Amino acid sequence: MKRLALVGMPNTGKSTFFNRVTGASARVGNWPGVTVDLLATRILLGGDMVELVDLPGIYDLHGFADDERIVRHFLEHTRVDLVAVVLNAAQIDRQLTLALQLRDMGVPCVLLLNMSDEARQLGISIDTAAMARDLGLPVALMAAKHGHGHAEAMALLTRALATAKAADPEALRARLAADDRIETDAAAVLKGSVVIPERLPAHLTDRIDRVLLHPWLGLPLFFAVMLLLFQGVFWLGEPLQDALERGFEALRAAALQPLLAFLPAAVQGFLLDGVYAGVVTVAAFVPLIILFFLFMAVVEDSGYLSRAAFLTDALMARLGLDGRSFVMLLMGFGCNVPAAMGTRIMRSRGLRLLTMMVIPVSLCSARLQVFLFLTAAIFTARAAPFVIFSLYVMSFVAALVTAVVFKGRFRNDEPFVLELPPYRLPTLRQIAQRAWLEVQHFLRRATKFIVGGVILVWLLTHLPGGATPGSDATFAGMLGTLFQPVLAPIGIDERLTVALIFGFVAKEVLIGAFAVIFGLEGQALAADLATRMDWVQAYSFMLFTLIYTPCLSTIATLRAEARSAGFATLSVAWSVLLAWLASFAFYQAARHLGY
DSSP: OEEEEEEEOTTSSHHHHHHHHHOOOOOOOSSTTOOOSOEEEEEEETTEEEEEEEOOOOSOTTOOSHHHHHHHHHHHHSOOSEEEEEEEGGGHHHHHHHHHHHHHTTOOEEEEEEOHHHHHHTTOEEOHHHHHHHHTSOEEEOBTTTTBTHHHHHHHHHHHHHHOOOOOHHHHHHHTTOOTTHHHHHHHHHHHHEEOOSSOOOOHHHHHHHHHTOTTTHHHHHHHHHHHHHHHHHHHHHHHHHHHHHHHHHHIIIIIHHHTTTSOHHHHIIIIIIIIHHHHHHHTTHHHHHHHHHHHHHHHHTTHHHHHHHHHHHHHHHTTOOHHHHHHHHHTTTOHHHHHHGGGGOOOHHHHHHHHHHGGGSOOHHHHHHHHHHHHHHSOTTTHHHHHHHHHHHHHHHHHHHHHHHTTTSOOOOOOOOOOOOOOOOOHHHHHHHHHHHHHHHHHHIIIIIHHHHHHHHHHHHOSTTSOTTSTTSHHHHHHHHHHHHHGGGTOOHHHHHHHHHHTTOTTHHHHHHHHHHTOOHHHHHHHHHHHOOHHHHHHHHHHHHHSOOOHHHHHHHHHHHTOHHHHHHHHHHHHHHHHHHHHHHHHHHHHTTO
16 A cells, blocks of 8 residues: 655644644644644545545654654655645745755655645735646645645645555655754755745734734733633534533433333433433533634634734743643643643753643643533632633643742753744634544543443442432542542532542533432433532632543643653652642632631
8 A cells, every 4th residue: 555644844734734724623823833743544535545644744854852763764664655734825935945855865755835825815826837846746736724725735646646656765864964954955945945035024924913812911912812712612612512411411301211110220320320421411512612712712713822822931940841732731621631742842851841740730621621510500600700710710820830849850942942933723624623622532532441431430329239329428429438538628529529539530420420429410410419519619629620630631742752760750649749738728718718
């Protein structure tokens, strides 16, 4: 089987092209370093089955960051029949050297100039025929986001792959040192084929940046945008969530209960009050999750998060971090795992480790489900968005405290360089694809962790035989009693303690655990919790859940990325300690003030 590799600088649209060609869901974001591992799939190209590989973004093959090493190692040790070099047509004068470097090493190449629409808007015209002649490579213009030039690009790849001779990895290793003349060659090619205006015309990006990158207004505006995002999630999501819960309740009453009536009471309880109640309670939050990531896709793909990194770099530098660390912290809002993997773009090991120490306190989508549920149950609809927003602020505060504590241990001397992309309006296809990707991730985790966790909670709350379900005599009650001396000072009772224990596996299990522990689901569960917890207890519980130990997947990723079990252990121990101290300070202060 032939192999086609996509190579290009960060933020040139490689993953967008990969997704359009394959229908896959590679993560796409508008900042450097999103693709940090190899993505591969098989496609039919010109009647032949071809393996298409999306490589991480690189600036050249002599870089020292982990993602650059991945590309170099891949080319040095893997047979590649054709490399599609994806460049930003609007920045062709700065990016062409990568194509020349690959060409001079004897790699069979095709040049795909993406973002041709942006190049036209900037007055840049490219004569692809002249460039192909000067380079000795096939060249095509395209705009992967909109699908413009897609058919032509695919036809070009088909023709090139049919005649290409696979590169010899051993020969590539021998040639990697000989690329001194690339800059001169690039200048000669650009002079003969590209016309760039003396001064690029005034662009909307500059006018927007005068406001959004204002030294005093920039950060307040960013947090205002995030607050509006949460307002929109609640305003649109709560009616959808209520309708879904009513549908699940009707399904249980009309179909499941009659269908399972012949079974013993214990088995009915296990299936309805255990499995079904737990899964339904979690599934009811799918509309809120979809809306959250629809809105976040707009913020991410627009280029705004790169601005957030720029705005926070001065503060981050004082903490031993940089603007990229802030971007990874924001990426952790989706999931801590890819955020930890994203640190591979950092060359300094100290910076990587310190960034990975702060990522686990990011308010990930799994924690968000728990907070949305408790906030809707305990707080008013007017207060709920501000409660969620405050938890995001506390997430940042926890990250800053962590950085201050550990910056002396993990030192960084790497300069921060980040290219600000132009503002882009993501297409509906990109937004929908991102939301669907997150829902798929949620459903996969539901299959792996939530169902198993809910079943285990049900067993612990009903065993040993003869014990009253949910009582202190059950295994769950024993566990809750064991940890009460530690968690009682922060307002967490025995039943909530059991839920927290299972949250160590995956935070989504918490909501299902509530349903099983209290024997209720949906609005009935929310109403019952509202009678058992006041707002101080609820907020203390959410604050502890926000900071305490990340899920098992994140811990495994931290160990693998740091190549150190000791580092992963330190991260878990610190997060549990910080969570307890933060919740203790809040809970005791609130009670002292009479709340």
